[in-house]
Amino acid sequence: MVVNRRGFLAIAGPGLFVFFGGERASAYQQEPGRIPARTAAAADFNAYLRIGADGRVTCFAGKVELGQGCGTLLSEILAEELDVAYEQVDVVLGDTDLCPYDMGTFGSMTTPHLGPPLRAAGAEARAVLLQMAAEQLGAPADRLRVKAGVVTDPASGKHVSYGQLVEGKRIERHMEKVAPKPVKSYTLVGHSPADRKDGQEKVTGNAKYAGDFIPPGLLHARLVRPPAHGATLKSVDTTAAEKLGARIVKEGDMVAVLHERPDLADRALGLVKAQFERPQPSVDDKSIFDHLLKTAPRPQPVGRPAGDVAEGEKQATAIVEETYLNSYVAHAPMETHTAMAVIEDGKATVWVSTQAPFMLKPQLAQAIGFAPEKVRIIAPYVGGGFGGKTAGPQAVEAARLAKVTGKPVQVMWNREEEFFFDTFRPAAVVKIRAGLNSAGKIVLWDGSLVGGGDREGRPFYDIPNQRTVSAGGWQGGNPPGMHPLDVGAWRAPSVNTNTFARESHMDVLAAKAGVDPLEFRLNHLTDARMRRVLETLARQFGWKPAKGPTGRGVGVACGMYSNAYSATMAEVTVDKSTGHVRVKRVVSALDVGMTLNPDGMRQQMEGSITMGLGYALTEEVRFKDGEVLDHNFDTYTIPRFSWLPKIETILVDNPENPPLGGGEPPIITIGAVLANAIYDAAGVRLLQLPMTPERILGALKKA
Amino acid sequence: MERTISFTLNGKPASVKVDEERMLLWVLRSDLGLTGAKFGCGEALCGACTVIVNKQAVRSCSTAVKDVAGKQVLTIEGLGQNGLHAIQQAFLKHHAFQCGYCTPGMILTAYALLLQTPKPSEEQITRHMEDNLCRCGAHVRIVEAIQEAAGAAKGGV
Numbered sequence: 001m002v003v004n005r006r007g008f009l010a011i012a013g014p015g016l017f018v019f020f021g022g023e024r025a026s027a028y029q030q031e032p033g034r035i036p037a038r039t040a041a042a043a044d045f046n047a048y049l050r051i052g053a054d055g056r057v058t059c060f061a062g063k064v065e066l067g068q069g070c071g072t073l074l075s076e077i078l079a080e081e082l083d084v085a086y087e088q089v090d091v092v093l094g095d096t097d098l099c100p101y102d103m104g105t106f107g108s109m110t111t112p113h114l115g116p117p118l119r120a121a122g123a124e125a126r127a128v129l130l131q132m133a134a135e136q137l138g139a140p141a142d143r144l145r146v147k148a149g150v151v152t153d154p155a156s157g158k159h160v161s162y163g164q165l166v167e168g169k170r171i172e173r174h175m176e177k178v179a180p181k182p183v184k185s186y187t188l189v190g191h192s193p194a195d196r197k198d199g200q201e202k203v204t205g206n207a208k209y210a211g212d213f214i215p216p217g218l219l220h221a222r223l224v225r226p227p228a229h230g231a232t233l234k235s236v237d238t239t240a241a242e243k244l245g246a247r248i249v250k251e252g253d254m255v256a257v258l259h260e261r262p263d264l265a266d267r268a269l270g271l272v273k274a275q276f277e278r279p280q281p282s283v284d285d286k287s288i289f290d291h292l293l294k295t296a297p298r299p300q301p302v303g304r305p306a307g308d309v310a311e312g313e314k315q316a317t318a319i320v321e322e323t324y325l326n327s328y329v330a331h332a333p334m335e336t337h338t339a340m341a342v343i344e345d346g347k348a349t350v351w352v353s354t355q356a357p358f359m360l361k362p363q364l365a366q367a368i369g370f371a372p373e374k375v376r377i378i379a380p381y382v383g384g385g386f387g388g389k390t391a392g393p394q395a396v397e398a399a400r401l402a403k404v405t406g407k408p409v410q411v412m413w414n415r416e417e418e419f420f421f422d423t424f425r426p427a428a429v430v431k432i433r434a435g436l437n438s439a440g441k442i443v444l445w446d447g448s449l450v451g452g453g454d455r456e457g458r459p460f461y462d463i464p465n466q467r468t469v470s471a472g473g474w475q476g477g478n479p480p481g482m483h484p485l486d487v488g489a490w491r492a493p494s495v496n497t498n499t500f501a502r503e504s505h506m507d508v509l510a511a512k513a514g515v516d517p518l519e520f521r522l523n524h525l526t527d528a529r530m531r532r533v534l535e536t537l538a539r540q541f542g543w544k545p546a547k548g549p550t551g552r553g554v555g556v557a558c559g560m561y562s563n564a565y566s567a568t569m570a571e572v573t574v575d576k577s578t579g580h581v582r583v584k585r586v587v588s589a590l591d592v593g594m595t596l597n598p599d600g601m602r603q604q605m606e607g608s609i610t611m612g613l614g615y616a617l618t619e620e621v622r623f624k625d626g627e628v629l630d631h632n633f634d635t636y637t638i639p640r641f642s643w644l645p646k647i648e649t650i651l652v653d654n655p656e657n658p659p660l661g662g663g664e665p666p667i668i669t670i671g672a673v674l675a676n677a678i679y680d681a682a683g684v685r686l687l688q689l690p691m692t693p694e695r696i697l698g699a700l701k702k703a
Numbered sequence: 704m705e706r707t708i709s710f711t712l713n714g715k716p717a718s719v720k721v722d723e724e725r726m727l728l729w730v731l732r733s734d735l736g737l738t739g740a741k742f743g744c745g746e747a748l749c750g751a752c753t754v755i756v757n758k759q760a761v762r763s764c765s766t767a768v769k770d771v772a773g774k775q776v777l778t779i780e781g782l783g784q785n786g787l788h789a790i791q792q793a794f795l796k797h798h799a800f801q802c803g804y805c806t807p808g809m810i811l812t813a814y815a816l817l818l819q820t821p822k823p824s825e826e827q828i829t830r831h832m833e834d835n836l837c838r839c840g841a842h843v844r845i846v847e848a849i850q851e852a853a854g855a856a857k858g859g860v
Binding site: 200212332335412415603633634641 | 722729741798800802803807828837838842843845
């Protein structure tokens with residue numbers, strides 16, 4: 001369904017509107033059914049801004065604030081281009097009735113897709129307002145000056161505000177080719193605003209998440225859940241729960257207990273006697289790797305092969321083959337999946353912790369038998385996503401229950417449900433066979449990726465004979481049962497796994513060649529941007545070239561994600577008696593082209609490094625026969641304050657290149673950089689993530 | 704057993720007639736409409752539900768409401784009611800949050816620390832904050848914010 005411009009205007013009221021999309025707003029932001037109708041220019045926009053009679057500027061975009069600071073970024077761009085104060089800008093996000101279609105907030109795409117068109121739209125709006133001001137003030141537009149949304153004619157001293165200019169009017173513009181300001185003239189973009197847009201609400205507890213919308217009469221629902229994936233419900237007895245005053249809903253496969261108090265709904269759920277038939281014994285977190293190899297589909301080539309691997313085999317004087325393993329990893333956002341649904345006058349409005357409100361809308365409409373236009377999805381502040389909130393099954397549960405009960409219904413998963421229904425980062429097996437010639441150059445690379453996906457699977461190094469193939473991944477389409485647990489996007493999908501394998505193997509080859517690991521990488525790199533990132537990083541880190549292992553405990557790794565360049569160096573100590581790793585220092589360098597919000601970028605880098613410590617050192621989901629054995633943070637260990645290394649972040653600014661997102665690129669190297677630093681410290685190569693003390697002790701024993 | 708529990712909530716008298724075994728978190732959120740304390744784990748493992756009871760940081764998801772009878776309860780809504788507290792200001796200044804879901808618990812845990820130890824060392828901060836989880840990785844800035852607030856507080860909060 002095309003949400004047309006008229007629909008927005010009816011809601012948005014008077015003011016100046018600028019609709020924009022821009023050349024980079026590709027199919028990514030286009031509603032699927034809208035592409036054939038693109039000739040109709042009226043619908044061809046992905047976001048819009050409004051300047052109201054109160055002088056406030058509001059940007060409407062379908063992105064979601066997950067903590068990455070997109071509201072801050074969009075506000076500062078508009079403030080900059082329009083010459084209004086940052087405080088005068090509001091951002092309305094993630095509301096399917098108010099915002100134009102957007103596929104979802106993932107893939108580090110907010111900045112590249114919305115940054116450039118938003119700059120242009122702001123410039124367009126400013127030009128329109130200046131023209132209006134010129135008429136009103138009787139002065140040529142190029143003589144006028146604008147500050148904080150007030151246009152002044154320096155010759156006469158007369159002035160008029162943006163708000164006054166649009167008062168009582170309704171002006172619509174589509175973006176024309178008004179050039180944005182030169183980047184060099186920016187005073188806010190590229191310099192970071194003083195406060196995050198979401199700051200005041202977040203430090204005062206006033207920020208509203210999906211679970212914080214509590215209308216009168218709200219019922220809290222707890223659902224009967226299977227003990228294992230693949231278990232089937234045989235019988236259920238809800239008598240005792242009903243006696244506690246809970247309302248029971250049985251509909252199709254769903255059995256829910258509802259109560260006005262969430263904890264009493266939970267207590268009532270505890271009294272439900274449900275009998276399940278468990279699935280046949282299958283696979284667990286130890287047998288998973290053999291299982292993946294056995295069940296994988298036919299491998300497909302990744303990128304273009306180069307040369308001939310048979311020729312590479314011939315040229316090689318030394319060949320090393322290793323198999324790298326990744327376990328399932330949970331997203332574990334602090335906010336569990338939550339939704340609150342209200343159905344009124346035939347329309348369902350659902351507040352949901354989701355990264356993709358527009359993808360959820362038709363699914364939810366179908367589940368409750370509503371027309372899509374009778375469904376409104378609102379993603380308020382979301383308490384962390386990391387790819388795990390791409391779907392919104394809890395919203396469907398809440399909406400179904402709201403329809404049955406006729407009351408507003410909240411579904412807030414508990415932590416055990418969060419671990420059970422998560423779409424994990426997939427377990428994976430990566431085999432790499434690579435060869436060196438007598439000059440220490442890589443002449444062969446033969447890679448096989450199984451289970452984790454193919455993104456960035458082909459090495460970007462200069463290797464004359466190479467091929468990489470991939471079978472199965474995180475995006476679905478896998479043979480049934482290949483992944484016994486649901487899998488999905490996890491911050492930089494595929495790329496943590498593939499970077500761990502590639503960059504570990506580069507170190508194995510460097511050691512074999514007897515060359516410093518940084519020098520070895522540079523010997524195989526002609527890409528000027530990656531070279532610059534590595535060289536900048538090495539200077540800051542104080543990298544001293546040496547053949548590994550040196551005993552110093554330092555490591556390097558680099559990688560690419562969504563066209564961004566990321567490189568990391570780390571220093572660790574390894575306690576050889578306990579296998580415990582202490583990460584002392586991590587330095588990360590990032591080239592994301594033009595950096596729009598440097599402090600926002602640093603927050604993402606620090607967050608990525610900290611989160612990365614978890615998948616590198618402790619995080620893996622234990623499971624057996626469809627049962628997820630980790631239920632909470634007591635056994636599933638995520639990074640804590642005491643783990644913090646000294647973190648340094650370097651923005652390798654590249655203002656002539658278009659801006660890219662930075663929420664994911666800095667995390668991709670963390671597994672490999674720590675594996676390489678552990679090797680340098682202890683002389684043992686860890687081939688499996690996470691690198692737990694047990695695995696390190698095991699490797700030390702074998703050495 | 705249902706009974707009336709009275710306590711001081713954010714400086715004002717409060718009274719609820721509830722099953723006394725119910726956890727404070729749900730009474731705050733569902734009965735009293737204060738949603739600043741968050742549910743994260745339900746087992747006192749993450750700290751998102753932290754509130755202050757008689758100057759101590761407690762996990763409201765695992766504190767029965769009967770245990771706060773007659774006591775002083777402070778939630779995030781009460782901390783900044785007369786203008787932002789120094790810790791809130793420091794969190795704002797350092798951008799010591801991303802998604803913000805753990806933030807009320809972080810701020811109140813830090814508040815309890817500064818009540819006890821007005822000038823904590825970095826090591827004391829780390830030890831005290833250790834069991835508050837943040838998935839976004841704002842830890843570095845949280846430590847910086849607490850250090851700044853401790854400096855700004857000049858010997859007491």
